[in-house]
Amino acid sequence: MGRLTRPHLVEAAIWLAIVVIFFAFSFEFNQPIEIYIFGATAWPRVIIILLLVAAVGNLFYQYKHGSATQEGRVGVAVSDDGADFGDPATRNKMIAVLVVPFLFAWLLKPVGIYFAAPFFIAAIIWLFGEHRLRPILIMTAVIYVIFLGLFLVVLNAPLPQGNTSPFYGYSAWILKMNTKLQGLW
């Protein structure tokens, strides 16, 4: 096994899986383009092959040298103060930190940002360690008002309004209030 460790093998497996999946899916659009002999597949397939070569090279390097940094490399990010994921509470919290934003993004289409934002803000504050109700409510309100004030009132930015009832109705109400507010000056 040389200096290979389990994470090295997982890493290699992920790159190889990407190579296989992208190569397999390239047959879906493997149609000729009348004015270009290489078609739509040549460029991605060359990248896939190079990725395969690099992934194998990477594995071979790790087999020889483990995770050591090559001599003369510059700008390498150093991050060695991570948490101990052996603790289930820490692990669960971190999983929640990663999942909550994704859930928020997924809800933007049906629910819209105006309704979803306060819940998201409060959830993030909670996940980042503030568990007292009062500060959570106050800061959520502050951030929500900053968001509405800057992007809706001042800049009129077109943001997702949701497309299901009653959330779209709530966004419509917010926008109507904004129109009335702007009618004041």
Place this chain on the structure above:
Amino acid sequence: MKTFFGAVAFAAAIATGGATHAFECAVSEASMEKPGGFPERALTMIVPYGPAGGSGQVAGAMAEAVTSLTGVAINRDHKPGGSGTVGMTAYMSAPADGYNVLEHIDDASSAHALDSSNPNPAVDLIPLVISQVTFSQIYIRTNETRYSDWPSFVEWVKAQDGKATIANVSKEGSMERVTMKFITDATGMSIQQISFDKGAPRYGALLGGQVDALFEQPGDVRNFLDAGNFKPILTIFDERPGVFADTPTHREMGMEFDPLLRFRGFYVHKDAPADRIEWLKWAFQRGYCEDSYQAFNESKFMTVIDSYRDTDGAKELIMRSIDQYRDVYTAMGLDVK
């Protein structure tokens, strides 16, 4: 050359304006009461292209005109990508309450022609107005010495044995690529099309001598025409528009095909409340008459042929375009669904 479609009457109808059109507003009512207070907040206009292109500009000009006419703000929501399909999908899933309107171009018609699961802009949507209708041209550099007009260009291209180049858009089955196919079939010349998905590099390629010619609509290259950098050598339209009186049409050059046109317009979902639709029709059709919009169309060469279609006129234009594209795609052997 085989004529793919029998819509000669259509082409004739389009070609009613050879010279610059004298403008007369088709909507007489200068104001219209808001139905039930609608709209009581800003409208959202989904634009399936970026702000800098032809659609982004026409959306901006129309939004400005409608706002100055009605006092109702319009927020433009640009959703570029997938040749207009991404914006169309987003629009179709937005609530049909009249607050969401759509800008789209003839690509929506050709997309439906190729695959009928895509929305039909004349059936699934209600056209409020089509405010730009234009034709295409072939351009060369003004200081070009190897050829100077269409016949000498064709002769030179044939002598290059397939090595001459023309800059064009990148989408297979698009109006531009289909038209180029008509031209090469009709003339028997072989020319390498270089695909550019954005306008600026396409124009830069001709300007810098990277390609030998350019396929484009006149409004998009107006500054290069005004600056004397480019000149048109072929107009793909049934008559010579007044401002391009010196440029021959494809028919004059012996190419018997019906021209495909570029058109841009505004739509609302068919399920929106009927009274709101009527108000929107009035606002957008009357917006077309606003001085600011007319000045914009003038600057884009959009007044050299009749650019205006009301709802019925737009439906007719769209349905005929769909028929045209369907015939063309079938003849090209594409998988029409």
Place this chain on the structure above:
Amino acid sequence: MIENFLAGSAALFGDWTTISIFVFGVIGGMLFGAIPGVSMLTLAAILLPFTAGLTAAQGVMLFAVIYCTGTYGGAITAILFNIPGAPENAPTAFDGYPMTQQGKSGKAVGAAVLCSAIGGVASALVMMAATEPLAQWAISNIGPPEIFALVFFGLAVASSVGARTIWKGWISVLIGLLIATIGQDPVGGINRYNFGVSDLAAGIAFVPAILGFFAVSEIFVQAERKAGGTYVAPKVSLSFPTILELWMHKIAVIRSILVGFFCGILPGIGATLAAFMGYGEAVRWSKDRESFGKGNMEGVISSETANNAATGAAMIPLLALGLPGGALTAMMVAVFQMHDLQPGPLVFYTSPDLIWIVFAAMFYANLSILIIGVVETKTILNLLKIPFHFLAPLILMLATIGAYISRGLVLDVMVMFLAGILGYLLRRSGYSIPGIVLGLILGKIGEQNFAQGMQMVHYDLWTYFSRPICTLLIAAGTITLATSVYRAFAQAGKEA
């Protein structure tokens, strides 16, 4: 030229509305650049509809000013938070963030302030003197083959910095290139890698990707530190570098101005590649290569000089030919067109006033980075005093809007959070996040120009390499690659 410049200055400072817009642009650009989660592109995209209410000169000037100061503003967050405000600030973080960790944030920010100003002012001067002839030269001599060659060179440089090994450098860049193939292919408009999601036809945009890889992943890293009890608030220092310290890097500054200018002038390439190349060249010519990435001020100097030097250069093809080089310059075209104008050769004849107001404004905007930069930086530094559990939701909200606004797609918000997770996982394993981002940005440009180049030369490589600039750039890229491969194997040989 001087008369025109003075006339432009007089017009710029002639009425209060124009002055207010200028000041708004300077401060707005810096703020949006410097607040983690949003960028100058966010501000520009939101402001675009409002420019219809301004005069053409005011509108274009506003965007030009935002471009200059926003490019600088992004350096602040790169240095303080390891969150580059825009892709062009990514290399600034390589050395800037380690300097912050060492308690030298003031020196890094000071260097960024001064070098952004120097690069920007130098570029503005050249822009004023040479826009027309340079644009003519570039348009005739730089075609798709040259642009592809430059992309190749840029990717070779990107793969040689930021990752732990040459293999990881290449994997990073290749992953970026592979992500860039999602969406319609640039030649035939054929949908690739949709995986059943119709919005993917629009492809993966770089704005959400960079927000995810840099801003969101940094939040996740901090969350982990919070959870693990290892969170340390960033150290703040306000001791700026001395003139002597900066004078020692004069060669790096000049080199970066040249690199930045060359990259900026080419359509579609712009400031991002300029920053990477500026950084890469600084490393290549340095006698102390090992210190790069560990807090060498020359790293900050090189990338910040180069990216601001690119801003003036990017205006050249835009103004002289009507050819925008990047997202922000493309929006400037929209501003022109909203006022019935077309950027291009005619503008110099029809609207010389506008051109010179814009030139003057860019000059002063770069100069004002020096003054306002120092003051505003102190304000921004106060952000560090806000408890992170309040700062994090604010940054995530801003990033959500920043990701959504440019294309109006919820998909982009999802991509951002996905990139955040990916960045969080990858950054501890020695891969180069900036390498992925540059691969993503240059992937489509590279493919498109490769295809166009091949179509133009009829797939004949001999004709392809008969273009001298193209050959030169391909050779430079190959040498860069060969050098890093040689180093990798030389080390392996030594150890064996």
